[in-house]
Amino acid sequence: MANLQEVPTEELLSFHDYPAVHTSTGPQNTSAQLNLTQDSFENFSQQEEIREPLEDNPTNSASVKSFWTLEYYQQFFDVDTKDVIDRIVASVTPKRDNTLKYHLRDKPDLYGPFWITVTLIFTIAISGNIADYLHHASPQYHWKYDFHLVSYAATAIYVYVLLIPFALWGFLKWSSDVSDLEGLESGTTPGALELICIYGYSLFIYIPVSILWSIQINLLQWLLVLIGALVSGSVLLFTLLPALRLSRHKFVLMIGIMSCHLLLAAGFMLYFFHGPTGSPVVDTPHNSTKTS
Amino acid sequence: MTDAKLEMFDDVGGLVEGEMSIPTNKNTQNIGKPDFNTLDEPIRDTILRDLKAVGVKFAHVLFPKEKKTLLKEWDLWGPLMLCTFMAMVLQGSSTVDNSNDGGPEFAEVFVIVWIGSMVVTLNSKLLGGNISFFQSICVLGYCLLPTTLALIVCRIILMVEQTPMLFFLRFTVSMIGFAWATYASMVFLGDSQKPGRKVLAVYPIFLFYFIISWLVISHTNT
Numbered sequence: 001m002a003n004l005q006e007v008p009t010e011e012l013l014s015f016h017d018y019p020a021v022h023t024s025t026g027p028q029n030t031s032a033q034l035n036l037t038q039d040s041f042e043n044f045s046q047q048e049e050i051r052e053p054l055e056d057n058p059t060n061s062a063s064v065k066s067f068w069t070l071e072y073y074q075q076f077f078d079v080d081t082k083d084v085i086d087r088i089v090a091s092v093t094p095k096r097d098n099t100l101k102y103h104l105r106d107k108p109d110l111y112g113p114f115w116i117t118v119t120l121i122f123t124i125a126i127s128g129n130i131a132d133y134l135h136h137a138s139p140q141y142h143w144k145y146d147f148h149l150v151s152y153a154a155t156a157i158y159v160y161v162l163l164i165p166f167a168l169w170g171f172l173k174w175s176s177d178v179s180d181l182e183g184l185e186s187g188t189t190p191g192a193l194e195l196i197c198i199y200g201y202s203l204f205i206y207i208p209v210s211i212l213w214s215i216q217i218n219l220l221q222w223l224l225v226l227i228g229a230l231v232s233g234s235v236l237l238f239t240l241l242p243a244l245r246l247s248r249h250k251f252v253l254m255i256g257i258m259s260c261h262l263l264l265a266a267g268f269m270l271y272f273f274h275g276p277t278g279s280p281v282v283d284t285p286h287n288s289t290k291t292s
Numbered sequence: 293m294t295d296a297k298l299e300m301f302d303d304v305g306g307l308v309e310g311e312m313s314i315p316t317n318k319n320t321q322n323i324g325k326p327d328f329n330t331l332d333e334p335i336r337d338t339i340l341r342d343l344k345a346v347g348v349k350f351a352h353v354l355f356p357k358e359k360k361t362l363l364k365e366w367d368l369w370g371p372l373m374l375c376t377f378m379a380m381v382l383q384g385s386s387t388v389d390n391s392n393d394g395g396p397e398f399a400e401v402f403v404i405v406w407i408g409s410m411v412v413t414l415n416s417k418l419l420g421g422n423i424s425f426f427q428s429i430c431v432l433g434y435c436l437l438p439t440t441l442a443l444i445v446c447r448i449i450l451m452v453e454q455t456p457m458l459f460f461l462r463f464t465v466s467m468i469g470f471a472w473a474t475y476a477s478m479v480f481l482g483d484s485q486k487p488g489r490k491v492l493a494v495y496p497i498f499l500f501y502f503i504i505s506w507l508v509i510s511h512t513n514t
Contacts, residue, residue, distance in 0.1 A: 070417060077418035080488040111419070115496060122503055129510065145510040147384070147396040 076110040076193075084112050091201040094234040104239075108193050113200020116207070117157050123207050124157075125149040127214040128272035134216050149272060160264055161203065165195035168240075168257070175247045190243055198239055202232040206265065213273040221273060225265045233261040346370045353437045356476040363480060366426050371433020374440050375405045378504075381443055382511050395511060404503065409433060412496045416485065419493055423484040432500070435477040439501060442469030443508045450512065463509055470505035474498055 065072040087103045129145045136143050169192040190198070209228040213221055236257055237244075244250045346369050379402050384395025396404070409432040413425055421428075446462045477497050485493045 074418050074420065077415070077420075079492070081491040082488070084492060111415070111492060115415075115499070119499060122499070122506070126506055144512065145395070147400070147507070147510070 073110075075107070078107060079109045079111055083109070087112055087201055088116075088204050091235055092205050092231060094231060094238060096238060104194060104197060108191075108197035110193075110197065110200075113161065113197055113203075116200055116204050117161055120203055120207050120210065121150060121153045121157055124153040124210045124268060124272055127211050128153075131214040131216060131273045134214065153272065156264075156267065157203070160260075161196065161199050164260055165199050166192055168253070169195050171249075171253065172243055172247060175249050175253075176243075190240070198236065202236050202261070205232045206268065209265075210268065210273075213269055221269050225262070225269050229258075229262040229265040233258045236261065342367075342369065346373075349434050350437055353434050353476050356479040363423070363427050363431065366424075366430035368426070368430060368433065371405075371409075371430065371436065374433065374436045375402060378405070378436070378440055378443060381447060382507055396507065401507070404507075405433070405436070408500050408503070412500050415496050416481070416493045419485060419489050421484040421493060423481065428481060428484075431477055431480045432497070435473045435480070435501075436504065438469040438472035438476070439466070439504050439508055442466045442505070443511070446508055446511065454512075466505045466508045469508065470501050473501045473505075477501075
């Protein structure tokens with residue numbers, strides 16, 4: 001306050017005029033500047049230098065943000081409710097024309113993948129407990145819930161949603177034909193972030209499926225495994241197809257992607273939703289202590 | 293030199309005026325008086341004043357009407373009390389034969405509540421909400437009160453012999469606690485987001501209280 005008062009008013013006024021010249025419409029100002037500073041060209045070129053960064057700032061600001069600031073991460077959460085719903089719907093409707101890819105095209109987000117995985121972890125833990133309870137529904141058995149299903153589900157899902165996209169990204173980089181550099185440049189090879197986003201959204205279908213898995217009918221459970229894996233696996237394939245075409249080992253990759261997806265679904269179902277008497281896979285330490 | 297200073301002031305614009313008006317206000321209020329100092333009063337007064345502030349916030353959560361009261365002065369005493377109480381009741385006790393009863397550890401409840409509310413807050417910050425970090429954590433923590441009350445009721449119900457009817461009662465109580473907590477936190481935090489993103493910010497809050505209510509329902513060890 002004291003500093004401001006010491007400054008003469010004329011200087012203050014002239015300063016306030018100064019940014020107004022730069023922020024308002026460009027071409028007219030340059031002509032005005034030209035008229036004013038015809039005699040001293042150095043001055044004008046200086047003004048030009050000042051104005052350029054000012055104009056560039058808004059366009060570059062997204063990429064310039066430091067890695068450690070909140071603003072850097074805000075670009076991954078720059079979605080509206082409508083966008084997220086569109087992407088979720090696209091992730092469960094397999095179409096040849098790449099709807100998910102089209103929705104992700106401009107900016108992959110991390111909101112969807114993050115909250116879909118968190119929701120899936122707790123849905124699996126909760127309905128896994130319900131399945132376990134239904135399996136032991138008898139009056140003499142004292143059923144106890146198992147909170148630690150959350151940890152197992154979280155480990156499995158985060159390993160899947162982080163490791164597989166990175167592995168796939170590396171494999172695509174390695175196996176893409178070098179002659180197709182144009183294809184690489186035009187962005188058919190998705191980045192690691194985009195792959196994580198696609199994989200995150202592809203897990204969405206397992207949320208309703210895992211609720212239905214708690215119904216203890218063997219045939220229905222396996223049917224749900226197949227449906228879930230096929231629907232979201234095919235969305236994955238359609239979305240990644242342009243990138244896969246460039247690869248030398250496209251069939252290996254396609255089979256790998258599909259089998260990983262199917263394996264994940266089958267693993268979930270056998271580990272969390274199958275009764276201890278059903279399959280030998282389920283006879284894990286925490287289940288055996290429960291039955292003892 | 294003066295130019296550089298002025299440039300700095302001009303960048304921040306209106307913010308400077310706001311910050312400068314604060315000390316002048318303080319001076320006019322306390323004119324002629326010594327500064328208020330908690331060292332001069334009995335400890336009892338200090339503690340009672342803080343407890344009263346916590347109690348007023350609890351009352352606001354139970355009857356969520358005013359939007360700004362809970363946000364104005366945040367503290368984390370209430371959340372700490374609620375969280376510690378819930379963690380103590382919910383923790384699974386490992387018996388002699390080394391078979392854990394499946395409940396979460398004390399630390400796990402603690403981590404779920406604190407990391408959970410931090411993640412929810414971070415999410416709303418990342419979506420572009422205009423609320424300070426600790427204000428949001430304070431609100432989320434205080435809104436655990438209905439679920440804590442549900443836990444107390446469930447604990448009382450668990451003292452008698454269990455029947456399906458009583459399970460249904462516990463389920464209803466926890467669901468009411470869950471709905472209440474979600475509603476209260478939405479009243480306090482709901483309008484900090486842009487309209488297009490409200491659902492995106494509310495969904496994590498919903499999930500947070502849902503998980504805690506699940507812990508409340510599932511808690512059965514006697």
